[in-house]
Amino acid sequence: MKQQLPQTLRQLSDSFLSKSLDPISVVEQCIALAKTRNNLNAFVSLSAAEARKHAENSAERYRDGKHLGVVDGAPIAIKDNFCTKNVPTTCASRMLKNFVPTYNATVYNRLKRQGALLLGKTNMDQFAMGSGSVDSIFGPTKNCWSENLQNDEFRIAGGSSGGSAVAVASGVCFAALGSDTGGSTRNPASYCGVVGFKSTYGLLSRHGLIPLVNSMDVPGIITRNIDDCVAVFNTIAGPDDRDSTTIKSRFEPIQLAQSNHISLKGLKVGIPIEYHCEGLSDDVLKAWTDVADMLEDAGAKVEPVSLPYTSASIFVYSILNQCEVSSNMARFDGIEYGHRSDEETSTEQLYAKSRAEGLNSVVKNRILAGNYFLLRKNYEKYFMKALKVRRLIANDFDEVFRKVHILLTPTTLSVAPLYKNFMSSNNRDQCAVQDFCTQPANMGGIPALSLPIRLSEELLPISLQLMGPSFSEQTLFEVAKWIETQVQFDRYY
Known part of the structure; x- marks a missing residue:
């Protein structure tokens, strides 16, 4: 389902600068797309009036040569557990169905100050408790890659940030924020064939994020490619006086080289043996093996490592x-x-x-x-x-990162399950399966990124995960960008 809009934030910004498009026409197309694709149930509310108003301001900045950067004029979406001033924030629960915050979450404020346009709030599991985005009072979110959207035959979007992942994957918006406590950004990103990223704990402010688990919650970023992810990350990262858990030192924006200038010589990549676990599908295993071979062929040293406490x-x-x-x-x-x-x-x-x-x-x-x-x-x-x-799990990561620079693992053990199969067991059991590869990163507070690799025989996305030591975002993004260029994943839109 291809569309006429640019595919990336950089392309969108360039089209505004060249005047081949303007923010007002783009936001109208995105609003129309959101309404056309409302059968996916990605949004719980649209902020059309606010998006149009800010699009006019953005268009004026581009006309005057005063645009604010790559996200200026870009329609984005935000998971419905981030506070947005004068816009309902429900956590997809009846408990907060009528809650309208009087302030913005810091991460949204920073995007807004750089000209991003809030298209709407996205669907999720209630209070972010789940891995399917199926427990919302607004109904389940449906994966845009589903063969059939009727009855219970659709594929789940993953969770709990499934609405944000579908909004980006289906082409409705250019980037979205989710939250990541045990993989809630990376899990749906994997199932929906988009990039999902969680940073080192403390690099992104949690102010205005309705908490699930304070010691593990991290705002997550969902985009169509690595460069877009870096652009959003650079926009929202850094200290925040309103959040005592943020890192106090000044954040230095990440600059990525072109993929053909990224060298993997000397890079040490660990393959954790514990992640080759029960339930790992053949499709995912093959993708994992193929990418490991690809890295090795490019000059990286790939070796098995052990994280003994993964099973616990x-x-x-x-x-x-x-x-x-x-x-x-x-x-x-x-x-x-x-x-x-x-x-x-x-x-x-x-x-x-x-x-x-x-x-x-x-x-x-x-x-x-x-x-x-x-x-x-x-x-x-x-x-x-x-x-x-938990301390022993964190120590496992500390020990292994003395030997290797990054880890390569599956993100999820399989492609997106059918809704009817997912609902055949309880939420706790599903989380234990779906979050097996993702939640250890939250336990250790380390950065992790999910990247789409290829389509399965069923034409569903397969993704892999990169993890690194704290503050290794630059390395993660560089390796991910190199892989992205090599695999040339065929996106949904």
């Missing part, structure tokens, strides 16, 4: 996730924040009724589990032990 990582992640969820969700009680039941009851009953009505079973189950793990009698047995094993 998903269990540790689940415990710590649920503990922090139980704490973060306590604010949504119908009195301080969120949906309030209409029934006249006691305060205790009001709490219970409001939360029962406002939260789905996935969210409630995580709250209950987290409270159980945090009970005085269980605190040492579960929470403290999980923290200690």
Whole structure:
């Protein structure tokens, strides 16, 4: 399904400079595309009026030769758990269905100041708890690569940032923000055939991101290619006085060379043996092997490495996730924040009724589990032990990065599952499978990037993941750009 709009941010900006296109006409085309493709259910709301207003300002800047950079005039989308001033932010839950923030998340503010146009807010799993984007009050998001969109025969988009991934993959917008706690940006990016990136913890501000797991949450970036990802990253990265967890040192923007000037000589690439796990499909394994061979042929040294605590990582992640969820969700009680039941009851009953009505079973189950793990009698047995094993997982990465520069792994174990098959098991089991390769990076706070490689025999995207030590974004982007040039992935649009 090819379209007439430029494919990348750079091409879009160049077309504005040459006056072959202008931001006003582009935003109108994108709004029309969003409405035409609403059967994918990628958006929970469109910000057409705001996008048009800012498009006029952008067009004036281009006319006056005062444009702000590569994202100026570019329609973008933002996951519906980032606060956007005067635009509803629901987390795809009844609990926040009527919440309209009075401020913008820092990452959106920085994009807006550079001229990006908010096309709309994207669909997600409720409160970002899931790996399919199937648990939204607005209904599931459908993968644009699906053979059939009818009934339960469509492919899932991945989650929890599935709406953002589909919005970019289907050609409706040029970039999108998601959130990444255990792979929630990289997982849908893999299934939808786009680039998904999470940075080193602390390089991107979490201010205005409604929290899931404070110690692991990272704003994620979804784009069509690596250069676009770098452009968005450079726009939004850096210290933020409103977020005490951001790195305080000045952020130096990343500059990438042309792919034919990127040398892999001397690069050491690790292949973690633990990621060759049960459930890994033959298609993904072949892509993994082929890219490893490609890197080796180009002069990189590729060798097997071990991350011994990988097998424990998903269990540790689940415990710590649920503990922090139980704490973060306590604010949504119908009195301080969120949906309030209409029934006249006691305060205790009001709490219970409001939360029962406002939260789905996935969210409630995580709250209950987290409270159980945090009970005085269980605190040492579960929470403290999980923290200690998390340190061992981080130490695994520290040790392996003394031997190699980056790691090459699968992103997901298979192509996007059919919705009917995905829903045949519960959310917790699906997360354990779908997030196996992605969540360790969040446990260690290291950067990770998912890159589309090829189509499977079923004509569905297969992606691989690159991981590096903290603050190795430059190396990750360079290697990813080199791979991108070699594989020439055939995009959906």
